[in-house]
Amino acid sequence: MTTMASTQPSAASPPQAAPKPSGADRVRNDQWHLRYLKVTAAHQIAKGEGVTVAVPDTGVGLHPDLRENLLVGIDIIPGGIGDGRQDRDSHGTGMAGLIAAHGQSNNLGALGIAPKAKILPIFDTPPQGNGDPDALAQSIEYAVSRSVDIISISSVGSRSARLDQAIGAALASDIVVVAAAGNRPEDASVGYPASKDGVVAVGGVDQLGRHAAISTAGPEIDVVAPAVDIYSTSIDGKYRKGTGTSDSTAIVAGAAALIRSKYPDLPASEVVHRLTATAVDKGPPGRDDQYGYGVIDLVAALTADVPPLGFGSATASPPADPAPTATDVAGPSTDEGDAATIRGLVTLGVLVAAGGGWALVARNRRRSDDPPPRISR
Template identity: 70%
Template sequence: MPSQAAPAPDGSTRVRNDQWHLRYLRTQEAQRISQGQGVVVAVPDTGVDTHPDLRNNLLAGADMIPGGNGDGRQDGNSHGTCMAGIIAAHGRGSIGALGIAPQAKILPVYDTPSNGLGEPDDLARSIEYAVRNGADVISVSAAGSPTAAMQQAISAALNADVVIVAAAGNAPRDSGVSYPASVEGVIAVGGVDTNGGHAAVSVTGPELDVVAPAVDIYCPSLNGRYRVSTGTSDATAIVAGAAALVRAKYPDLPASEVVHRLTATAVDKGPPGRDDEYGYGVIDLVAALTADVPPLPPDWATASPPPNNTPATTVAAEPAGGGSDDNSTARGLATLGVIVAAAGGYLLWRRRRDADDPPPRISR
């Protein structure tokens, strides 16, 4: 039966129903357990607009490059606003966009101009700023070069017990898992489509950890409006939101155990155990919050790998139908992946290959 609410010109009435990924991930059930309260998620990106569905959760951040208003709360591209909204939009009652963790706070850091091409060292400074200013999770939707500054920033964030999530990369532009998703200790996020299968836009590779919806993701945009986006950036923002839910539910859990929960409870897809298309499987919000997950052993960093992925105790819901692309935003936007990394690394035993040489600039 169609909704009786009058349609709003900004799309806020219909967008909640268009957010198919919320139903697929059983977000409503998960949010009865945790909504990310008390958790700060840093979003180094193109800035974050003060969208009505997001502004109550938007902290004052910082600008790493000229052109912003000084606190990260300005976006000329819409990519950063979309990512922040996927993570922590609170909506307006039953209308507007809803994020995975609607009580988490967003720390916006402007480090990429509106053309979507930034400098790796600006991203490095963003990560350092996020760590200094209390970020519990860092969500980076970018691919770039492993400069000395970037390597130092990632290492410092991991050592500071911050969860970092990074997008694996988008095909055909990327041929393999990109930096910094390819770094040990960073969760590399790929994507699935509206049917729960491998998303064509998502790269594959031995570095991949988990997957999440990455196709036709509706999210806040500029001037109070909305966009539909496709890419591993979107999947990464979802996983960053999942990390916020877990950190709120288990505030004393170290980052390595947060990551362990997310990977151990993922719903296995493809061949049994970890594979290059799905990693350990599709993120399962409810299982990550409720499953009895044994802790990592004291010598986990050097332990032998388990023969298969730990099975989830719950099963992800079937997709409720994909959101239709109304051409309101660029499906082909150079979005990439958010970073959720775990301090100290995770699953150091897994096999990796050297990443392909990344582009000299970060791209979103």
């Protein structure tokens, strides 16, 4: 950055270099997905109070923007400090931040979709390494034992009998399980566990609301959310920028946390139904393989009159409560305009702030075939 001194500095007051903006100064404005999803309006209704989201990942660091919402978790594999609250990779911290970062005063720092939800951190994937399906199974078993409300899985990988059983147990325990669909070109179809029946399979859209090129497609896709150039928390108190269905999955997990907070007695199946029934339809009319039921609509999911599963049409009526504005209930902005109908990993680019600068780390966050990171400055 170039700084300019005064043309006539006094001897007593030597010219001072302008302070460099910190990541916390910049990241909130860079979080375009908050504006796209009308998070401010949604937070007038719910912020995730009383909800716990398990994040089985690379651990979650004690970031200033997230610290108040981070519970004591567990390390499933060796290498952590025992409680899940260490991350040497940044992926897990980024996902947790998208779900429940509370930011700092004066609207600084990162903000999550559900900033009053709690995060249960689980370290089950080594930094820059491959994930073991049985380690993920053990993570889910632990989350079930802790009676969490939501499990957010931002990865794809291989299948095992234990993992199948663990996910089944979570679903039977009234837990919303959200998982990344996968990223092209590594994933030609929706990966596991997103492909498992009962799991919310999440794809991605870009800043124009169009299907993200990186997001895989398939008949299992349920909903989509922002997945391109998504800013969140990182390790060492810094911030990162990610692209992939890892990010859109964490965002949808945050949306589920808002619904569970607003409707604490609603079964998990009805929470998912609210997400799909109020999604903004994209692509061909009705559910399709790129968008699923559509782009999540936070305000509509919290306020619309949604018939219970099995009763009448899946179409949700606009909310009767006049508090949200007409713009708010229209859902996310779309490339098709306001006429969009309301109804109803994994490659990751990381941008880490370091001493006022930004280092781009392009890496593939997967539970298998994970290449070493490539760093450019």
